[in-house]
Amino acid sequence: MQEDAAPKRQLRLVYDGECPMCRRYVRWHRIRTDVGELELIDARQHSEARRELTAIGIDLDQGFALQIGERWYHGSEALHRLTLLGTHSGMFNRLMYRLFANPERTARLYPLLRACRRGLLKVLGRKPIENLGREREP
Template identity: 85%
Template sequence: MPESESSERDRPNRQLRLVYDGECPMCRRYVRWQRIRREVGELELIDARQASEARRELTARGIDLDEGFALQIGKRWYHGNEALHRLTLLGTRSGAFNRTMYRLFASQERAARLYPLLRACRTGLLKLLRRGAIDNLGRK
C-alpha cells in the first residue's frame, strides 16, 4: 500500500479541537450545524469561556479568543479566518448549511475578507445580549 494511503487512514487519530464562544448564539449555531467528514475524525468542541487545557494553551500562545475561534489539527493551531477556512475544508458538502459554508469559505482569500464581518456581527450580538468579552488575555 502506498505511503499516502497509509497516512490517510491514520488521520482520524489526530487531535481535532475547536475552541469557540459558547455564549454567542451565532457561534453555538455554527458549531451545531457544521459537520466534518467522517474520515477526518471527531471534532472536540470546547467553550472558550470555560477553563480548559486548550484555553490555557491558547492564552499562553497569546491567541485572543475575542478575535476569533481557534481550531487545532494535530499539533497545529489555526485562528480566526484561517481556522474557519480549515474547518470548511474538513467539512462535508451535505446539507444547505455546509454547502453554503463551503462556497463562502473554501477560498482562503474570501475567508480572510469575510471573517471581519462575522467577527463584527458577533461583537454586536454580544453587546446587544449584554454578554462580556471572553478576555482570555486579560486585556479588557
C-alpha cells in the first residue's frame, strides 16, 4: 500500500459572499490540483474560520483571508499567495498571474481593488462585514 508522497495542506479562503466581484473571483480562480483542495468560506456566515480571524484581529472588511496550513494571510498577501497556487490555464488565471505574481505590484493594486469593492457594496446597499465589531465610515 502506497502513501501519498506529500500530504495536502489545509487551504481555506474567507471572502465576502455578498460582493459580486469577490464571488466571481473565487468562482473563476483555479488552484493547481497538487496543492490541495481550497475550501471557500463566506465571511458573512458564522463559521469557525470567521471566529478564528476575528480572535486574531483580522478585519475582513479590509480584505479576504487565506489559510495555508496553520498560517493566515490577509489582503494583498493573501491575493499574492493564492495567485501563486493557481493554475495558468484559462485567460482569467493567466491574467491574475500577470497582475498578482509580484508581491510589490499586488500591494500597490490591492487598495484600488478594496476601494472598488467598498464602492460596489455601497451602490448595492450592502453593509460591511464588521467582524471586528467596529463601526465603519459611511
